[in-house]
Every structure is written in structure tokens, then in C-alpha cells.
Amino acid sequence: MEKTINRRDFIKTTTATTAGVATLATGITLTTFVNANENPVTNEKRWGMLIDTNRLTETDIDGMVGACQKEHGWGSDKLSTGDQKASWIKKLKVKDTATGRISNLALMCQHCEEPPCVDVCPTNASMKREDGIVLVDKHLCIGCRYCMMACPYEARSFVHEELTDQKEHMPRGKGTVESCTMCVHKVDKGEQPACVASVNSDAVIFGDLYDSSSKINQTLKKVQSTQIRADLNLNTAVRYSGI
Amino acid sequence: MNRWIILFFSLIMTGAFAHGQKTHSLGDEAHSIKDSGKTYHESISVIRKMHPEFLNHKRDKTLREGVRTEEYSLKGCVTCHATKKDNSNDYHPVNSEGQFCSTCHKKVATSVDCFSCHRTTPAQGAK
Amino acid sequence: MSIIRYEQTQGKSLGFYALVAGLGAFILAALGSVYFMEHNGHHVTGMSNRIVWGMPHVFALFLIVAASGALNIASIASVFNKKVYKPLSRLSGLVALALLAGGLMVLVLDLGRPDRLIVAMTEYNFNSIFAWNIILYNGFFVIVGVYLWMMFERRMNKYSRSVGIAAFTWRLILTTGTGSIFGFLVARQAYDAVIMAPMFVIMSFAFGLAFFILVLMASYKWTARPLGDATVNRLSNLLGVFVAAVLYFVAVYHLGNLYLAENSGVENFILLDGGIYTKLFWYGQIILGSLVPLALLYSPATKGNRSMLGLASVLIILGGLIQLYVIIIGGQAYPMELFPGKEILEGYGTIASYTPTLPELMLGLGGVAVAIIAITYLVKFLPFLPESLADDVVDPHHKK
Numbered sequence: 001m002e003k004t005i006n007r008r009d010f011i012k013t014t015t016a017t018t019a020g021v022a023t024l025a026t027g028i029t030l031t032t033f034v035n036a037n038e039n040p041v042t043n044e045k046r047w048g049m050l051i052d053t054n055r056l057t058e059t060d061i062d063g064m065v066g067a068c069q070k071e072h073g074w075g076s077d078k079l080s081t082g083d084q085k086a087s088w089i090k091k092l093k094v095k096d097t098a099t100g101r102i103s104n105l106a107l108m109c110q111h112c113e114e115p116p117c118v119d120v121c122p123t124n125a126s127m128k129r130e131d132g133i134v135l136v137d138k139h140l141c142i143g144c145r146y147c148m149m150a151c152p153y154e155a156r157s158f159v160h161e162e163l164t165d166q167k168e169h170m171p172r173g174k175g176t177v178e179s180c181t182m183c184v185h186k187v188d189k190g191e192q193p194a195c196v197a198s199v200n201s202d203a204v205i206f207g208d209l210y211d212s213s214s215k216i217n218q219t220l221k222k223v224q225s226t227q228i229r230a231d232l233n234l235n236t237a238v239r240y241s242g243i
Numbered sequence: 244m245n246r247w248i249i250l251f252f253s254l255i256m257t258g259a260f261a262h263g264q265k266t267h268s269l270g271d272e273a274h275s276i277k278d279s280g281k282t283y284h285e286s287i288s289v290i291r292k293m294h295p296e297f298l299n300h301k302r303d304k305t306l307r308e309g310v311r312t313e314e315y316s317l318k319g320c321v322t323c324h325a326t327k328k329d330n331s332n333d334y335h336p337v338n339s340e341g342q343f344c345s346t347c348h349k350k351v352a353t354s355v356d357c358f359s360c361h362r363t364t365p366a367q368g369a370k
Numbered sequence: 371m372s373i374i375r376y377e378q379t380q381g382k383s384l385g386f387y388a389l390v391a392g393l394g395a396f397i398l399a400a401l402g403s404v405y406f407m408e409h410n411g412h413h414v415t416g417m418s419n420r421i422v423w424g425m426p427h428v429f430a431l432f433l434i435v436a437a438s439g440a441l442n443i444a445s446i447a448s449v450f451n452k453k454v455y456k457p458l459s460r461l462s463g464l465v466a467l468a469l470l471a472g473g474l475m476v477l478v479l480d481l482g483r484p485d486r487l488i489v490a491m492t493e494y495n496f497n498s499i500f501a502w503n504i505i506l507y508n509g510f511f512v513i514v515g516v517y518l519w520m521m522f523e524r525r526m527n528k529y530s531r532s533v534g535i536a537a538f539t540w541r542l543i544l545t546t547g548t549g550s551i552f553g554f555l556v557a558r559q560a561y562d563a564v565i566m567a568p569m570f571v572i573m574s575f576a577f578g579l580a581f582f583i584l585v586l587m588a589s590y591k592w593t594a595r596p597l598g599d600a601t602v603n604r605l606s607n608l609l610g611v612f613v614a615a616v617l618y619f620v621a622v623y624h625l626g627n628l629y630l631a632e633n634s635g636v637e638n639f640i641l642l643d644g645g646i647y648t649k650l651f652w653y654g655q656i657i658l659g660s661l662v663p664l665a666l667l668y669s670p671a672t673k674g675n676r677s678m679l680g681l682a683s684v685l686i687i688l689g690g691l692i693q694l695y696v697i698i699i700g701g702q703a704y705p706m707e708l709f710p711g712k713e714i715l716e717g718y719g720t721i722a723s724y725t726p727t728l729p730e731l732m733l734g735l736g737g738v739a740v741a742i743i744a745i746t747y748l749v750k751f752l753p754f755l756p757e758s759l760a761d762d763v764v765d766p767h768h769k770k
Contacts, residue, residue, distance in 0.1 A: 037309070037310065037311045037312065038310060038312055039310070040304070040308035040309060040310055041308060041309040077413075079410075079411070079413045080413040081413065082418060082723075083418035083419050083420040083421070083722060083723075084412070084413050084417075084418040084419060085419075086419075087419065090717045090718060091716070091717050092708075092714060092716065092717035092718055093714070093715040093716035093717060094709050094712045094713070094714055094715065095712060095713045095714075095715050096711065096712050096713075097711060097712060097713050098711070102715070107708075107717070107718070116555075116556065116557060118495075118497075119495075119497045119498065120497075120498050120499065120500060120554070120555075121495055121498055121500075122490060122493075122494070122495055122498045122500040122501040122504060123489050123490055123493040123494075123495065123501070124493050124494075124495045125493075127307060129307065129308070129309060130308070131309070135306065137306055137307065138360050139299075139302055139306075140486075140489055140493055141482070141483065141486075142481050142482065142483050142484075142486045142487070142489055142490050143481045143482015143483045143486075144481055144482070144490075144500065145422040145423060145482070146498075146500050146551075148419065148422040149422060149423065149555055149558070149702070150555055150557065151557065152556075152557030152706060152708075153708070154419070154420065154706065154718065156419070157419050158412065158419055158422060158482060159411070159482070160411050160412045160413035160418075161410070161411040161412075161413045162410075162411055163360075164363075165362070165364075166360065166361065166362045167362065167366070168318055168362050168365075168366035169318075171360035171361040171362070172360055173359040173360030174359065174411045174482070175359075175408075175411065175412070175481070175482030175483040176360065176482055176483060177482070184309070185311075188309050188311050189311075228708055228709070229557065229708065231710075232556060232557060243709070243712075
């Protein structure tokens with residue numbers, strides 16, 4: 001038997017009939033526009049990131065975290081304590097137990113192709129755009145936190161307190177879940193995510209994984225890269241080299 | 244039958260009151276557009292009645308499909324309909340007492356869920 | 371078998387009002403806690419981004435699991451045709467519904483946005499086991515409601531067996547679904563196990579029956595109706611079997627996990643060096659919640675003693691809550707394996723800490739209170755309880 005079936009596929013097939021009815025309603029959007037921002041994003045692109053831990057310094061990572069906080073307005077929680085504080089991107093220091101080699105890396109939402117958070121979300125609030133960016137639709141989020149249980153990277157945060165003065169492009173609110181958006185508001189304007197832009201070197205590359213002329217595509221063809229928890233077969237959009 | 248008549252009249256009455264509401268809280272930019280004689284919304288009654296549908300439709304297009312046009316964007320609503328505080332460069336939140344969103348919503352006793360997450364004033368640096 | 375006559379409880383005594391007042395106080399405290407938690411946000415709880423599900427979920431899942439288990443008595447009567455359990459069927463259905471209502475209340479009121487419950491009812495992601503559970507819970511209310519109707523309405527009695535079978539099947543699927551909430555979390559070493567589903571089914575048998583026995587003995591004692599040993603001893607034996615079965619599943623689950631080197635970290639954590647979780651597991655779940663009740667149920671000195679049966683049931687319920695605490699909170703406290711063969715020095719990888727707060731506990735207890743108050747009132751308004759469960763009524767061949 002060539003074909004192996006995993007649990008996700010099994011559920012998908014067994015629920016295909018019922019889900020078919022649900023998707024019918026959302027399939028009524030066929031519009032033609034000229035400008036890119038007027039057109040829905042398509043799956044011809046897949047945004048991704050390559051982080052080279054050999055070149056990424058600890059200062060770079062601190063800069064990435066700071067840029068993310070500044071861009072999205074998290075990190076100034078007044079009442080939340082300890083692990084309750086929002087954390088969209090973390091700095092990690094990892095040591096190989098055999099060789100003692102130490103690598104530093106930034107860990108955020110890995111924007112999986114098969115995101116467990118999207119699978120488990122009861123209300124479709126966790127969602128993946130056609131171009132591979134995984135988001136929380138806070139209009140539908142009921143704050144059950146099942147996505148946080150399912151995420152292998154603990155990349156998501158729950159807003160534990162009332163917030164005001166949010167960034168205009170980044171609505172955030174008490175009782176809903178949030179995480180790295182790959183700066184979707186900038187990407188849609190053709191810009192780079194804030195964390196990528198904050199690094200001066202080529203230690204972090206952002207681009208379209210499918211586009212064979214893009215830098216990220218070409219680099220990934222050359223260097224050896226890994227996905228964190230590759231054993232889960234999630235096919236992440238954030239890749240690492242040097243660990 | 245009587246019930247229907249009563250229902251009908253009460254609907255008309257609420258409509259009349261809603262129209263009679265003074266427009267103090269229209270918002271700075273919306274005021275200046277109005278004063279200049281231009282119109283932004285094609286029809287006031289349509290936008291009054293339909294804005295929740297427009298906004299809901301737009302939010303899905305933007306969030307899920309990346310369609311970032313200005314039409315019916317909540318950012319746009321806030322930018323035009325926010326009012327500056329007296330003697331200050333800060334804005335009143337649009338959902339605060341007496342401001343654009345809350346005047347009607349309070350009258351019809353419908354809660355506005357937008358601003359539990361969305362910013363309630365135009366971004367810093369905007370007009 | 372003589373004809374069983376069902377009758378409402380009087381519900382006028384001082385005891386009745388004292389009970390209602392006491393439960394009401396718990397419910398008010400729970401509602402106050404909810405207001406406090408929702409108004410301030412979850413930062414006032416012990417829950418965090420690492421321990422995302424806390425005390426409320428321990429209670430909610432306990433009640434939901436126990437709910438499906440409480441229906442077992444009715445199932446044994448109608449599906450497996452055991453006549454002795456027949457008179458208990460109505461109460462069994464009621465306890466099941468009441469427990470589920472209590473559990474769901476806790477689950478919903480702990481949401482970050484409980485005001486958006488309507489979204490949960492209208493937007494379904496059919497890939498989500500959680501969404502399936504919402505359907506299963508709602509369906510359970512309907513099916514058990516119809517089942518009760520078939521039992522109450524004499525001309526519908528003939529259908530009660532087929533509806534009973536449907537309800538039995540439904541409840542098995544429901545508990546499987548509840549167990550799968552954890553079993554499908556592939557990323558977490560503590561949960562990713564198919565055995566979670568059948569283990570939850572067996573846990574439901576034990577917890578549901580323990581709760582049912584307490585309700586039965588209390589209501590017959592407080593209404594001074596006869597309750598014979600034939601009924602009680604059978605339930606007591608059944609309870610013992612279920613508790614032993616839970617122990618077996620717990621053993622298989624942990625042995626299976628130990629066998630996988632990948633999971634040995636989390637197993638060591640729960641079984642050996644997890645501090646509070648290890649203590650809760652061995653002293654709470656295994657000794658207090660399983661071995662002591664088994665001794666009470668089977669040792670000749672205490673066997674057949676109603677107080678001891680009551681004590682055993684209470685211990686099983688406490689042990690069950692502890693077991694869910696260890697599964698839910700212990701399982702989250704241990705960090706996930708992000709880099710096999712590597713050690714994380716900074717940023718992640720420590721044991722997450724959790725200290726439940728009073729509002730969380732009160733919300734959970736409020737769910738239990740809602741279940742009990744629903745039972746208390748419904749047995750007053752509808753004839754759920756047979757006026758006698760004396761041995762000669764239940765079983766005419768009983769020898770005095």
C-alpha cells in the first residue's frame with residue numbers, strides 16, 4: 001500500500017459531505033479587478049521565511065522581537081503576569097546535547113500548510129489564507145483556546161486583559177486569541193514583515209516560496225534547511241538553516 | 244391586526260426620532276465634507292440601514308482574502324466620523340458617550356462589537 | 371415484578387429549602403466569579419498562554435464525562451434488558467441531563483467571549499472535533515429528552531427500548547468525542563494517544579455511576595422512601611468493576627507511553643518527579659480515588675454498608691476530578707518537545723506553573739451546584755423517583 005492515511009485525512013474524508021454544504025455559502029465571490037489589492041489572494045503564491053541561525057545574532061533576534069512589538073502593539077500588558085503576557089515571537093537558545101553547539105533563533109507562528117490550529121478551531125476563526133498565511137479571525141473567535149492546545153510551537157497568545165489604543169491595522173481585544181500575522185497588512189502592500197526588515201543582514205529572508213526567481217526559493221534550493229517538528233508533516237512556511 | 248398597526252407606527256416613530264437627532268457628533272472630517280456640499284455615501288438611508296452588512300462583508304473580504312480597498316473599511320468610518328476633543332489634538336473614541344457610533348446605537352439599544360478589538364480613534368499622524 | 375409507581379417528591383420540608391438555598395449560594399458565587407473574570411479578563415485567573423485550560427475545564431470535562439456515564443443505568447435496563455435497573459431509568463436520564471447542563475455551563479462561561487455563544491452555534495468547522503462535540507452535546511439533550519418522554523408516557527413505552535439503544539450509542543460516541551479532544555492533539559506528548567477515547571468512556575462509567583449512587587441514596591433517605599439492598603448492592607458491585615476498569619486503562623496508557631522514548635519525559639514528569647502532579651497522581655488519583663474506594667466496596671468489613679458506599683462514591687468523584695486535573699493541567703505544564711536531541715537553554719522549555727484562583731474554583735463548583743439543583747427541582751415537579759425501591763418491589767423473587 002503506497003497510500004497511508006492519517007487521522008486528519010480520515011476526518012476530512014468522513015466529513016466531506018457535511019463540510020461541502022458549509023463551503024457552498026462562502027463560494028460566492030467572483031469579482032474581477034485590476035489592482036492587486038482589489039483581488040483576492042490566490043494559492044499561486046506561498047509566503048515564507050528562511051532564518052539562518054548561523055548568521056542571526058542575538059542582537060538581531062532582540063531587534064526582531066522589538067520590531068514586532070512596535071508594529072503590532074503587543075508587549076505592554078499592564079495587568080497580565082508571567083506566561084499571561086502576549087508573546088508573538090520568542091528568542092530561543094538551543095544547545096545540542098551531544099556536541100554542545102549553541103544556536104539562537106526566533107520562534108513565531110510557523111504558518112503551516114496543514115495548520116493544527118485551523119483543524120481544531122470549532123468556529124473557523126483560525127484560518128489560512130490562500131497564500132499560506134495563518135490568521136485568527138477575531139470576529140469569529142470565541143476564546144476557547146483549543147488552537148493554543150493544538151499548536152506545536154505555542155505560538156499563540158490569549159489576550160488576558162482589556163486593551164485600548166490598538167494599532168489601526170492590528171485589532172486586538174480581550175478574550176480572543178492572536179499570533180504572528182506575518183505582517184499580512186504590509187505583505188499585501190508589497191512590503192516585508194517588520195521582523196524581517198529589522199535585520200540588516202540576509203540572516204532572515206522573506207518571499208514567495210513558489211516563485212523560482214525569488215531569493216528565498218533559490219536559497220532554499222542551495223542550502224540545507226529544516227522545519228521545526230518536521231515529524232508532524234505540517235510543512236511549515238518558516239524554515240531554519242544551521243540548526 | 245391591532246398589533247400590526249401598533250408595530251408599524253412604533254417603527255415609523257423610531258425612524259422619525261432617529262432622523263430628528265442632531266448631528267453634533269457627525270465627526271470632524273464628515274462635517275467638513277458635508278459643509279463643502281459634497282456627499283461621501285451615495286445614500287444616507289442606505290448606509291444607515293445597511294452599514295452592518297457592508298462592514299461584515301468587507302471584513303471577510305479583507306481578512307480572509309486580502310482585499311484592501313477603502314470602500315466600507317472600518318478604518319475609513321473612524322477616520323471621518325471621529326471628533327477632536329476641545330483644545331486638544333486627541334480624538335474622542337467614536338464609541339464613547341455622545342459620539343458618532345454610540346448616539347444611534349444607544350438609542351436602538353444595539354451593542355457595537357467592533358471596538359472590543361478595533362482602534363476607536365484615527366491613527367496617530369492622521370489628520 | 372410488581373408495578374412500579376413513580377411519584378414526585380414533596381419538596382416542602384425545611385431540608386429541601388436549605389438544600390436549595392445552599393446550592394443557590396454556590397450558583398450565585400459562580401455567577402459572581404464569571405462576572406469578575408469576564409469583566410477583568412483572564413489575567414485574574416491562574417490560566418496563562420502555557421496553561422490555557424485550567425480549573426474550569428477540569429470541572430466541565432468531569433461533569434460532561436460523568437453525564438454520559440450517568441445514563442448507563444437506563445441503558446443497562448433498556449438495552450441489556452436488566453429488569454432490576456428499570457425503576458432507576460428515569461432518574462438516570464435526569465441525572466445525565468443535569469450533569470451535562472452543569473458541565474456545559476462551566477465550559478461556556480469560561481470562554482474568552484461567552485457573549486459570542488451564538489457564533490459557536492452557527493459557525494461550524496467540521497474538521498474540528500470540538501465542533502462535533504457541540505453537535506453531540508446538543509443531540510444528547512434531544513435524544514435523552516425523547517428517551518425520558520418514551521419512559522414517562524405509557525403509550526410510548528414500547529419505543530423506549532429503541533430510543534434507549536439510540537441514546538446508548540450516542541453517549542458512547544459523545545464520550546469518545548470528549549476523549550478525542552485530547553487524543554487528537556498530536557503535538558503534545560501527554561495527549562497524543564488513541565487510548566484517550568476509550569479511557570474517557572470507562573472513566574465516564576465510574577464517575578457517572580458514583581454521582582448517580584449519591585443522588586439515589588440521598589433522595590431516598592431525605593424523602594424517607596424505602597431503598598432495598600438488592601438495588602444498592604448491585605450498583606455497588608458495578609461501581610467496583612468500573613473503578614477497576616479505569617485503573618486498568620490508566621495502567622495501559624502510562625505503560626504504552628513509557629515504551630515510546632519520545633514520551634518518556636512527560637511520563638517521568640507525571641509518575642516520578644512532577645512535584646504536585648506526581649503527588650496528585652499517586653496519592654489523589656490512584657490511592658484516594660481508586661484503591662481506597664475499591665477496598666471500601668469489596669472488603670468484608672465495609673461491604674454492604676451504605677455510609678461506606680457513599681464515602682467510596684465521594685472519593686471516586688474526588689479522584690476523578692484529580693485525574694482530570696493531572697491529565698489537563700499536568701499535560702500542559704510539561705513543555706512540548708520542539709528540538710529532539712537538543713536542550714532549550716532559554717525562551718521555552720520550563721515547566722509551566724499554575725495556581726488556580728478562587729473564581730475558577732467557584733465557577734467549577736457552580737456547575738456541580740447547577741446539576742444538583744436541577745435534579746432537586748425536577749424530581750419535585752415530575753415523577754422521576756419510584757415511591758419504593760424496597761427489595762420485594764424491585765425483585766419479587768427476593769428472599770427475605
